[in-house]
Amino acid sequence: MIDAAPILALDNVTKVFGHGDKQVVAARSISFGLHAGRTLALVGESGSGKTTAARLIMREYHPDEGRLLFRGQPMGKADAKGLRAYRTSVQMVFQDPFSSLNPARSIRHHLERPLRLHQRDLDSAQRKAKIEELLRLVRLDPEQVVAKFPHELSGGQRQRISIARALAVNPQVIVADEPTSMLDVSVRLGILNLLNEMKKELGVALLYITHDIATARYVAEDIMVMYAGQIVEWGAMDSVLDDPQHPYTRLLLSAVPDPDRRFDDTRFDIELSRIDHIRRQAALPQPDVQQVGDNHFIRPMPD
Amino acid sequence: MTQPVLSVRNLTIDYVGAEKDFTAVKDVSFDVAPGEFFGLAGESGCGKSTIAFAISRLHRAPALIRSGSQILVAGRNVLDLGDEELRDFRWREVAMVFQSAMNSLNPVLTIESQFYDVLKTHAGLNRKQSRERAAELLKLVDISPDRLTAYPHQCSGGMRQRIVIAICLALNPKLLIMDEPTTALDVVVQREILQRINVLRKELGFSVLFITHDLGLMVQVSDRIGIMLEGELVEANAAEEIYRHPQHPYTRKLWASMPRLHGAQIAAEATP
Numbered sequence: 001m002i003d004a005a006p007i008l009a010l011d012n013v014t015k016v017f018g019h020g021d022k023q024v025v026a027a028r029s030i031s032f033g034l035h036a037g038r039t040l041a042l043v044g045e046s047g048s049g050k051t052t053a054a055r056l057i058m059r060e061y062h063p064d065e066g067r068l069l070f071r072g073q074p075m076g077k078a079d080a081k082g083l084r085a086y087r088t089s090v091q092m093v094f095q096d097p098f099s100s101l102n103p104a105r106s107i108r109h110h111l112e113r114p115l116r117l118h119q120r121d122l123d124s125a126q127r128k129a130k131i132e133e134l135l136r137l138v139r140l141d142p143e144q145v146v147a148k149f150p151h152e153l154s155g156g157q158r159q160r161i162s163i164a165r166a167l168a169v170n171p172q173v174i175v176a177d178e179p180t181s182m183l184d185v186s187v188r189l190g191i192l193n194l195l196n197e198m199k200k201e202l203g204v205a206l207l208y209i210t211h212d213i214a215t216a217r218y219v220a221e222d223i224m225v226m227y228a229g230q231i232v233e234w235g236a237m238d239s240v241l242d243d244p245q246h247p248y249t250r251l252l253l254s255a256v257p258d259p260d261r262r263f264d265d266t267r268f269d270i271e272l273s274r275i276d277h278i279r280r281q282a283a284l285p286q287p288d289v290q291q292v293g294d295n296h297f298i299r300p301m302p303d
Numbered sequence: 304m305t306q307p308v309l310s311v312r313n314l315t316i317d318y319v320g321a322e323k324d325f326t327a328v329k330d331v332s333f334d335v336a337p338g339e340f341f342g343l344a345g346e347s348g349c350g351k352s353t354i355a356f357a358i359s360r361l362h363r364a365p366a367l368i369r370s371g372s373q374i375l376v377a378g379r380n381v382l383d384l385g386d387e388e389l390r391d392f393r394w395r396e397v398a399m400v401f402q403s404a405m406n407s408l409n410p411v412l413t414i415e416s417q418f419y420d421v422l423k424t425h426a427g428l429n430r431k432q433s434r435e436r437a438a439e440l441l442k443l444v445d446i447s448p449d450r451l452t453a454y455p456h457q458c459s460g461g462m463r464q465r466i467v468i469a470i471c472l473a474l475n476p477k478l479l480i481m482d483e484p485t486t487a488l489d490v491v492v493q494r495e496i497l498q499r500i501n502v503l504r505k506e507l508g509f510s511v512l513f514i515t516h517d518l519g520l521m522v523q524v525s526d527r528i529g530i531m532l533e534g535e536l537v538e539a540n541a542a543e544e545i546y547r548h549p550q551h552p553y554t555r556k557l558w559a560s561m562p563r564l565h566g567a568q569i570a571a572e573a574t575p
Binding site: 188260 | 346347489490491493494495497498501516517518519520522523524546556557560561562563564565568569571
């Protein structure tokens with residue numbers, strides 16, 4: 001179990017978009033904490049509210065209800081200065097390695113900028129040394145890549161640059177939003193290994209957002225399953241994956257491509273025969289929380 | 304043995320460049336049997352989509368199919384067909400589902416008109432006949448016939464992809480080519496669609512050539528699988544065999560770099 005206080009936490013946060021009868025609840029009473037040296041995976045379909053959760057943490061959105069706690073301190077609406085201080089500690093890696101780097105700027109520029117902004121006491125020689133150190137950390141050869149432009153690098157290399165850029169400020173928390181979904185299988189593993197090393201060696205707290213549950217299992221100790229703005233099931237990774245309790249989690253897992261389970265496998269037939277029912281019911285507010293295992297919780301779905 | 308629906312022999316395709324040519328497909332041969340679900344897997348740039356386009360002769364310059372290549376559909380070499388024969392061949396013998404469900408329907412026509420377009424041209428049906436046939440086809444993919452009057456933007460991504468599949472099945476093709484048909488969709492929707500295809504191909508008896516980079520999914524649905532690496536077909540075998548007993552080192556490395564959902568996790572070093 002985790003006893004230390006989380007570095008960063010969402011406490012009962014709700015975020016609503018739209019007005020009147022066209023309201024969309026993108027986050028409904030979500031609570032979770034990120035701990036140093038641990039990874040929490042947030043999985044769900046597109047439109048389930050995963051990215052809203054990431055933006056709430058990055059303070060791009062302000063919660064309509066509930067609080068964002070950083071080292072136990074509630075964070076209010078941020079001004080520019082407050083945001084900059086906050087981003088020295090909390091950084092993000094984006095999904096698309098092709099659009100998250102500026103095509104007109106060299107790799108050196110991409111890594112120098114966070115250093116200039118967030119570590120102002122460094123002189124240019126120290127910055128140069130730091131850039132090389134960062135590139136080595138993400139397993140790239142500084143001499144080869146530092147003068148290059150993003151289009152000269154592969155997708156995997158670019159994603160490594162994104163990670164190096166996030167690490168440049170010595171963050172305590174990194175939010176990675178689908179960092180491997182646009183990469184090939186063989187490149188994906190390298191990025192996942194890098195995230196694991198970051199967590200172990202630098203003690204970073206990681207929120208790993210994905211729709212690919214198999215990669216979530218590879219990097220994270222804990223998992224949360226999100227649907228229609230709610231976290232419907234959460235807990236220790238293997239407890240949730242091997243014994244899913246919420247009907248939506250069971251549906252999601254039944255649909256995840258698993259080479260060990262052929263299409264004629266009947267284990268999840270009940271879920272697959274009532275997809276529409278589960279979707280409808282799981283979208284309703286489910287305020288109760290039920291503990292189903294040591295570190296395993298669900299919000300029971302109304303029938 | 305029965306004649307294969309599709310038989311690709313020594314297929315070589317080059318992308319012709321100003322200074323030198325790039326060989327995207329190198330001497331590839333494989334067969335797809337009647338009613339078979341054949342998966343073609345590989346990473347981006349390995350040539351799998353180039354093959355799919357070449358089979359229905361949809362490849363465009365600078366792609367060039369080298370002489371000596373043969374693509375036989377029901378015994379006929381597709382590469383020898385004239386323009387008229389080719390028109391007749393597409394849809395009727397081989398139909399293709401493309402990756403982006405969003406873009407393969409015409410946004411300013413109703414679903415009904417898009418069915419009519421195919422059914423009039425290829426089967427000579429009138430409006431009324433076409434409407435009836437379209438309603439039947441939509442039922443096959445679990446869509447209510449009152450959707451016929453809808454426009455594509457009024458349907459979800461999964462629904463649009465199912466409509467495309469229904470149009471593809473309109474002329475009872477022998478072979479359905481699906482190039483990453485569900486990549487842009489959520490897993491639950493993906494599962495629904497592929498499960499439906501799997502049932503339909505057993506009922507209607509067509510073969511499927513399924514192209515994807517998702518190896519887990521491929522093992523789940525396919526009868527046989529071909530693995531491609533840099534334009535070459537490095538291994539082809541029954542799905543279970545290729546998963547349990549991969550022969551080629553590249554195939555082994557692919558499995559080794561796929562994180563597992565249950566049981567023992569893969570080792571961190573196994574990067575191909």
